[in-house]
Amino acid sequence: MIETISTTTTVKDPFRFHVSAAFDLNQDQWETLIALMDTFIGALDDEEAEQLADRYSQTGLDRESIIKFAKLKSSDLENYKSVVLGFLNRAAAPEKRSELQLILSVLSTRAGTFALTGHFAPFSQLSLKDREAAVNGWRHSFIPQLRLLFKSFSGVCLNPVFVNKENRVLHRAMGFPAEDPVRNHPDYQPVNPLPRLPMLTESELLSVPSWDCIIIGSGGGGGVTAAELAKTGKSVLVIEKGTYYHESDLSLVEGDAMSNLYEAGGFFSSTDGNVNIAAGSTFGGGTTVNWSASLKLQHFVREEWAKQGLTHFISPKFTSDLERVFERIGASTTGVKHNNSNQHLVDGCKALGYHIADLHQNTGGRSHSCGFCFAGCKDGIKNGTSATWLRDAQQYGAKFIDRTKVLRVLVENNKAVGVEAVIGHEQGQRKVKIYSDTVVCAAGSLQTPGVLQRSGLKNKHIGRHLRIHPSAITYGYFEQPVDTFEGSIMTAVSNVAENVDGEGYGAKLEVPATPAGSFSSIILWRGIHHHKEKMLRYRHYSPILVLARDKDTESCVRYDEHGNLAVDYNLSNHDRQSILAGILRSLDVLVAAGAREVETGQFAIDPFVFGPHEQSRVDNPRYIAWRNNVAKVGLPPFGAGIYAAHQMGTARMGISPNVSATKPTGETWEVKQLYVADTSLFPTATGVNPMVTVEAVALHVADCIAKNGAASAKL
Template sequence: MAIPQELLCLTDDQSEVFRAIIDTIVAPLTDQEESELLANLADIAIHTKDQITTFAKLPALHGEIFDFLYHATPPDQQKVFATLLSLLANPHSALLLTGHWSRFDQLTRQQREAVVNNWRTSNFAFKRLIYKVIYFIVTYPLYRKVGTEFQACIGYSGKDHVRNQPDYQPKRQHPRLPMMTTEEALAEPLKFDIIVIGSGCGGGVCAGRLAQAGKSVLVIEKGKYYHHSEYDLQETTGFDDLYENRGLLTTGDGSVLVFAGSTFGGGSAFADDLEEVCHRIGATTAGIEHNVPNQILAKGCRKLGYPLSAIPQNTSGHQHECEFCGCGCKDGIKNTTTHTWLRDAHEHGARFLDQTRVVRILTRNKKAIGIECIVHGQHTVTIAANQVVVSAGTLHSPNLLIRSGLKNKHLGQHLRLHPCHVVVGFFSETVDMFRGPILTNVSNVAENWNGDNYGVKIEAPTVLGGGFSGLLPWRGAAHHKEIMLRYRQCSPLVIVARDKDSQGSVSYDDQGNLKVNYKLSKHDTQSLIEGMIHALKILCAGGAAELQTTQFGLEPFRFSKTEKPDVNNPRFVQWLQQVRAYGLPAHGCNVMSAHQMGTCRMGVSPSVSATKPTGETWEVENLYVADASLLPTACGVNPMITIQATALHVANTMIAAYGNQKSSTEQNPEM
């Protein structure tokens, strides 16, 4: 793939080093390595000999990787990466990083592999971070794009095999929600009772309830609205279109990968208030069918006597093969915010404006009176309102409030995550983790262990091909290709820890660019480790012949062909001790989070919180927050229902307190 000249930001020396890095991570194998690969995979019936030999000789696609670097990586990260390449292109600085008085690209492949493996197992966190970054940048773009030889050789199509059939029809049809056009947004001064900024779990609920109460409501969303029929269920477009920073957002130090939705409908496209929410979204365990990884989780738990329960799905009991639902639910079965609360809002007159960024909330005499926004990336518009609800999400709501002049010291602080770690088992049979329903079983065996409340859940996730390519530690080009050829035999378990005392915040530079700050505490680290030990035992009891963690310096465990997987096997017991001893050092493993909470937390006074218990800000009247940022602590489970119940509480409070307030036209006639 040719890279447009205007995007080239690397010097010739930097480019040569980058190509050498690529050809180290993913290299055509030698004849001897190819023979060893065939021998190692002799018992696997998934691949033909031709597929294996073709894959063995397959070179990396430089164009795809360069293109990914330029298009998907933020400019500041590109600059840091370019600096690293310059260091490796200079013999003097390269000596400190590689141990060789030579440019990296002038080393032999064997020497380069040794260097990368030394980075992986280094005692210095900085070198481990180098390994982590280059491994991801090289492998992720190769395996996520549909139609490449990389996907074909490992037997993975990269797309949903059910919903990409030519004659496919969604199981449930939903009419499109009408979005305001640019012309409609500019036609005349707009005035509403309530403006809701954000359309996710919080904003959608508020919009639905407030519109039902007879309020004129405008919902503004910075992401694009996609009708469920428009999802193409591919890892490239799915993550690029539906997630914050294309699904590549990390903490400032690169230690935690943070998944956050960024589309119309938000992250849901995954007491009385709680009961009402569960009823509205059809949360139930009826109709659940478990895919192979969830069956393995169940088998291991039963054998070990561990607790296990089904996870309620927002499907109203309809059977549903999720498969690529992380890239959007094309079936229309899941009762997302778009199909529930926002549909309620539409039926009661609410209007919607997508692809629009709110610059600031307008105030007068410490009261919210409207917003200023950039419509469809081009036109700056002010819109009047009696009340404004900020539901821009944990990562962005604080920034919008700060840009609007609020100064509460708790804005952006107290970030809570659910830190996660993945372990995997390899099985003799085909698993195909990307097929069937996802996240349907959970075990809380490690929630309370040895008298400590770890708050850990163990679930069976889906890891698509691109994400899997950089998940497990790289130990050489031949090892990498063998792991990828065994992708379809891999079954993962994710350990989800409840953040108890880790330190987190979000901050913003002068241009408003987001930075996520997070330091995992000793307690929360121990929670993940305890969860890992139990998850590995579950996989072993489920029949895994090989087990791996993402700990960079820990070798995998393999049962011999004459051994039956057994949690009491002395070698396995000793290996678990090594897992515990290695721990989760900074940049020495893969840690991620799909849930963010707490940056505008509610409380009893401005000395300890950013908002009142009603969701209204302490500093500005008629300005509310209604999203996960309100939560004062991590809830320990998928927070969707908690967020929606909290937003319902905020909306009901607004109705009760201001139900008789004058319309926006009367309230702000000059706007």
């Protein structure tokens, strides 16, 4: 039943997905990359450094830290090579890494540098001024591939450097606390201490001959399904490929959180490099890192799904399931307290007459003023599955094992009979077969298709129809400090742009978390001095997240021969228009809230700055002209930053295998007793944070499993 295997890994956790052999750079490639890094974070001269210190030390920043930051270049930092190489290994798909290596080789030659910059010398031998101009030339280029070059290298050269918690000089200059100063204090006592959930050891796991049900994944879908089936008396095993962290284990530090709690160690790119994607990969899944946002599926989406034959979504049962989820996770607006950024969203919307509402948080009505919520909840009050449904499951006898990756479902006579998995504990990594009567795949929309395909399922819809809520971030600069890292991340939502096309597709306006690493690559680099000044102004920026409900983008998830995940996502014109409509509304909101500058992240658009004697008004003629240009330029390929943190639809349910991968019950069309119970079931994008929806859908799937009333699966 057990056989030892060997696994080549490139990251600390062998159960994240880039597991092919690590790549490195040759000397010429390194010289070019270092030159690029020292361009994006380059050294200013003494006069420029003193000028920045004179200006920004008056805002409360430490003068000495400002000067050190101003004169610093990337290669001055310790371990900068390993930091960036680690970033490339985890965040870039293998094919994208090969492309970057090729570009670095091209730029190490005279001819290649001439073709890409117009300078007839290897890139590393150009002056800093020429390198800066060349990089800005890529940003301004009308050639999409050169814009992609700028986008790729700006992310590689900025994000990992500012994320690195050891680079204190960067964080001090920004006025950013690299870690939560309250919850990481040695004397901190959690608001709601929770007992540690026990994880099975390998020997304990293998002592059980079989289970009634194996659930792959511990997030919103897996946690709910485990609780419901355990309550019926079934023996339930929950298998999680990520690591279980008790609340006391959490490190509320941006870099640690990315490495420990997220797929691929943080944001990773789509195969074309156009979208940066984040997904939870830890015990509790996305519910552990969700920013407490709790939103119900809106009526027009429920009706859309019902029109596809899935009438359950307009039934009283689904309504009651949504209410039950709200009750179990303590979703409420009672404890909502807006931080400055959320208050700007509220104030701007009210001034313009736009829709605005407090956003329910899953904290049981308690205030949760934690700007590091993306790193888990050390308070113990955020009701993710590890604090709620999985504890219910444990109460009824369910067992859990983490750091165990399911390779495939075992199928005999067209029926699921267990799983084959790689378990990694102190005894070393082993391949094991674990048997059960029923298997529920709740590994998330990125990983569930891989499990199904490796199990032999052939349905053409598996892995297709990925929806991710593509998002943009706009910023407003305010005269008074905003300190968006303080208080609750996301407490307000505006639906003003949610129905751009008249069919329920558009964008929501919310507030995102933008800690140092994220901010460094989201705020557009326009030059060395310009970017350093932006970082020094960090405390004064207020962001708005423009979250689009994607409709018709061609997209899929796929896997290479090593199991490495790739996400293909070719953003459609329709979905670009949804994002753009949200961007335009968000700019007006920021201006109406009093922003003195606003910017969009579009490569071709400079920020708009109100004059010293101008009021911040949306009817300012100069602002109107600038806003019109924002609309005219739009979102050309690789011409703006696009981000995503929700994944849906890759094993969607439906009434026929011709249009779906799973039945309305969640059971696969091809294999009996193999169910899906995660966001990959969604027929279309929800348009709201999917946590509440997937938990309500999982209640439905669990009911169907318990009743065992599904018809026999057919090809």
